[in-house]
Amino acid sequence: MNALPKKSLSYLAAACAFVFAVYVVLMVTAMYFASSATELAGIARSKEADVVALETEYYAAIKELTKTDPASLGFVTPTEVEYVAAVGFPAFSRAE
Amino acid sequence: MRREFRLKLRIFSGLVLVAALLIIVRLYFLQVVHGEDYLLRAERQYQSREDIFDRGSIYFTRKDGTLISAAAVASGFRIAVDLRQLEDPDAAFAALEEHVAIKPEVVAVVTAKTDDPYEVLAVRVSEDAGEAIAELDIPGIIIERERWRTYPAERKAAPTVGFVAFDEEDEVVGRYGLERYYQEILLRGDSGLFGNFFAELFANLDSVTGDGRGAKEGDIVTSIEPMVQEKLGQVLAEISATYGSRSVGGIIMDPKTGEIIALDTYPTFDPNAFRESDPDLFGNPLVEHVYEFGSIMKALTMAAGLDAGVISRGSTYTDTGCKTLNSKTFCNHDLKARGVTGMQDVLSHSLNLGVAFIAEKLGHERMRGYFTDLGFNTETGIDLPSEVRGQMGNLDGNIDVEFATASFGQGIAVSPIEMIRALGALANGGEIVTPHLATAVRLENGIVKNLSWGKPERVFEKEAVEETTRMLVNVVDEALAGGTVKVPEMSIAAKTGTAQLAGPEGGYEAGKYFHSFFGYFPAFSPRFVILLYTKEPQGVQYASETLTHPFMELEHFLVSYYGIPPDRVPASDVE
Numbered sequence: 001m002n003a004l005p006k007k008s009l010s011y012l013a014a015a016c017a018f019v020f021a022v023y024v025v026l027m028v029t030a031m032y033f034a035s036s037a038t039e040l041a042g043i044a045r046s047k048e049a050d051v052v053a054l055e056t057e058y059y060a061a062i063k064e065l066t067k068t069d070p071a072s073l074g075f076v077t078p079t080e081v082e083y084v085a086a087v088g089f090p091a092f093s094r095a096e
Numbered sequence: 097m098r099r100e101f102r103l104k105l106r107i108f109s110g111l112v113l114v115a116a117l118l119i120i121v122r123l124y125f126l127q128v129v130h131g132e133d134y135l136l137r138a139e140r141q142y143q144s145r146e147d148i149f150d151r152g153s154i155y156f157t158r159k160d161g162t163l164i165s166a167a168a169v170a171s172g173f174r175i176a177v178d179l180r181q182l183e184d185p186d187a188a189f190a191a192l193e194e195h196v197a198i199k200p201e202v203v204a205v206v207t208a209k210t211d212d213p214y215e216v217l218a219v220r221v222s223e224d225a226g227e228a229i230a231e232l233d234i235p236g237i238i239i240e241r242e243r244w245r246t247y248p249a250e251r252k253a254a255p256t257v258g259f260v261a262f263d264e265e266d267e268v269v270g271r272y273g274l275e276r277y278y279q280e281i282l283l284r285g286d287s288g289l290f291g292n293f294f295a296e297l298f299a300n301l302d303s304v305t306g307d308g309r310g311a312k313e314g315d316i317v318t319s320i321e322p323m324v325q326e327k328l329g330q331v332l333a334e335i336s337a338t339y340g341s342r343s344v345g346g347i348i349m350d351p352k353t354g355e356i357i358a359l360d361t362y363p364t365f366d367p368n369a370f371r372e373s374d375p376d377l378f379g380n381p382l383v384e385h386v387y388e389f390g391s392i393m394k395a396l397t398m399a400a401g402l403d404a405g406v407i408s409r410g411s412t413y414t415d416t417g418c419k420t421l422n423s424k425t426f427c428n429h430d431l432k433a434r435g436v437t438g439m440q441d442v443l444s445h446s447l448n449l450g451v452a453f454i455a456e457k458l459g460h461e462r463m464r465g466y467f468t469d470l471g472f473n474t475e476t477g478i479d480l481p482s483e484v485r486g487q488m489g490n491l492d493g494n495i496d497v498e499f500a501t502a503s504f505g506q507g508i509a510v511s512p513i514e515m516i517r518a519l520g521a522l523a524n525g526g527e528i529v530t531p532h533l534a535t536a537v538r539l540e541n542g543i544v545k546n547l548s549w550g551k552p553e554r555v556f557e558k559e560a561v562e563e564t565t566r567m568l569v570n571v572v573d574e575a576l577a578g579g580t581v582k583v584p585e586m587s588i589a590a591k592t593g594t595a596q597l598a599g600p601e602g603g604y605e606a607g608k609y610f611h612s613f614f615g616y617f618p619a620f621s622p623r624f625v626i627l628l629y630t631k632e633p634q635g636v637q638y639a640s641e642t643l644t645h646p647f648m649e650l651e652h653f654l655v656s657y658y659g660i661p662p663d664r665v666p667a668s669d670v671e
Contacts, residue, residue, distance in 0.1 A: 010100065010104070013104055014104070017104065017107060017108045017111060020108075020111070021111040021115070024111065024112070024114075024115035025115070027115075028115060028118045028119060031119070045169075045171065046171065046223075048168065048169060048170075048171065049170055049171040049172070049223055051165070051168075052165060052168045052169075052170050052246060052248055055164055055165050055168070055248040056248040058164060058248075058322075059164075059248055059249055059250065059252070059322065059326075062322060062323050062326050063326055066323065066326045066327050066330055067330055081585075083585060083661075083662050083665075
């Protein structure tokens with residue numbers, strides 16, 4: 001059985017160390033992102049409750065607004081309404 | 097060699113140290129910097145006895161594109177007690193009651209069980225109250241995180257939004273409406289937030305590299321506009337209050353896209369408290385019930401006659417007031433014979449004999465073809481569960497009187513959603529579209545998937561529809577409420593319908609009516625088509641009495657709210 005080349009063991013050890021280091025780095029990165037994602041999800045979801053409360057207020061507000069008679073707030077029907085036909089902006093043209 | 101080995105060992109040790117340091121730094125942040133947060137959570141969540149509820153949201157869309165939740169998940173706390181650890185029950189309950197109302201009967205029942213390790217005192221306790229109770233740090237008081245489905249829109253479109261409830265397998269699932277239809281999209285797996293943080297840290301590693309659930313789980317975005325929905329709900333409630341109807345319903349749809357802007361029925365229920373509501377209200381009559389709509393069908397018969405070329409706007413027929421076919425007699429609503437009558441009068445005075453004349457001209461096969469193309473015997477494909485299709489069996493045979501009665505909306509029954517899809521053809525250049533609620537799905541992975549609802553299908557040629565529209569505009573300008581509801585600067589096409597209601601033993605019941613009303617505007621480039629109906633209104637016979645003003649109120653609201661510009665010049669302004 002032939003002996004391994006002299007430096008093989010060193011190379012293998014270095015490779016092992018490198019692979020292990022990469023593994024550790026990847027694990028730490030994955031943990032970091034997982035924890036960040038969990039944190040962010042937590043923040044987002046805790047804000048959801050606030051948003052729902054605001055939305056409930058919004059619905060209550062539009063309920064009041066929609067059933068309010070404008071006249072009761074002092075608004076009056078205009079005595080005269082004039083409509084103006086929409087006119088497009090004139091295109092630029094080169095002077096002749 | 098030995099020196100070399102030492103060097104490698106040092107490098108390796110260094111790497112391990114660096115990795116360890118990174119983990120320690122991260123743990124420092126988790127445990128020290130944010131420690132209090134997690135501790136608070138952990139205290140509550142470790143004790144949670146069931147999975148924490150999560151589910152996608154259902155949104156309404158405001159006219160400016162802002163999304164407003166119609167169904168969401170609320171967060172709070174559940175307060176329980178371990179009586180074995182409770183030292184002074186009276187003092188503890190007194191302290192709790194400063195923050196949360198606990199029913200006296202619950203206290204009485206709970207305190208009787210002195211060795212009970214877990215009894216619930218209060219559920220759905222607010223965040224603030226829960227935090228305050230946690231700070232009291234009462235031994236034996238258990239504070240658990242709780243999340244639950246909430247419907248901020250409350251009664252608005254309740255049968256359409258639906259609600260979640262426990263199924264036979266004790267799972268919380270969508271039972272009605274959109275909640276049920278989009279169950280697979282709204283359903284969430286374990287969210288990973290409220291369990292053991294470190295367990296989730298590792299358990300969730302796969303979600304960092306890619307999570308298949310993110311591609312199918314999401315939120316539903318609908319086209320329902322909350323302000324319009326509110327207005328429609330108020331109008332329907334008002335109709336019910338005024339006429340004591342058995343039920344009232346309405347749909348507002350964009351005829352070009354099929355997007356439903358608002359839809360509702362009355363009476364309705366609050367999905368936040370569905371247990372206290374009548375279960376008969378949970379279904380959605382707009383898609384699950386069929387009705388004989390009566391005279392609004394005449395607009396479609398007229399369009400079919402014009403499209404087939406069997407009549408023109410100038411055509412006339414001899415109106416005898418009543419007519420007998422196959423030994424059955426049908427009449428105009430006022431039994432009057434009008435002699436030679438034009439097509440405009442058929443719609444303006446809602447003459448049954450006039451549309452029966454068109455049906456006769458069309459012939460059985462052609463009329464059956466038009467009604468089939470309008471989708472009266474097929475489901476519309478709307479994204480709501482339990483949709484039924486219309487009953488058009490009377491047109492399967494070749495009995496003249498069945499075709500005559502179908503031409504004025506009696507003898508065939510269709511759902512409100514089928515009816516508005518068909519009527520939408522008049523407001524969309526002769527093409528029918530698929531009515532729908534969801535416009536997009538916001539996936540968990542951040543991608544917004546816009547939904548496509550198929551291409552429109554042509555039923556009538558554009559010219560036939562334009563001619564019908566001109567006649568329907570004339571109905572509003574001159575006939576409806578004696579022309580008093582005409583809007584000088586806005587063309588509105590509309591038609592009323594009054595049908596007799598069939599009794600349980602066949603035949604029609606005297607004095608019981610089904611009123612319907614449809615309209616679209618601006619008539620020649622419509623933004624909205626509206627369908628209203630009311631079943632068994634009391635003390636009135638005709639739909640023109642019950643539904644004209646509610647329709648006009650909605651029209652004025654929509655024109656104002658969306659800032660729809662006038663489409664015609666008032667006659668007084670024309671020199």
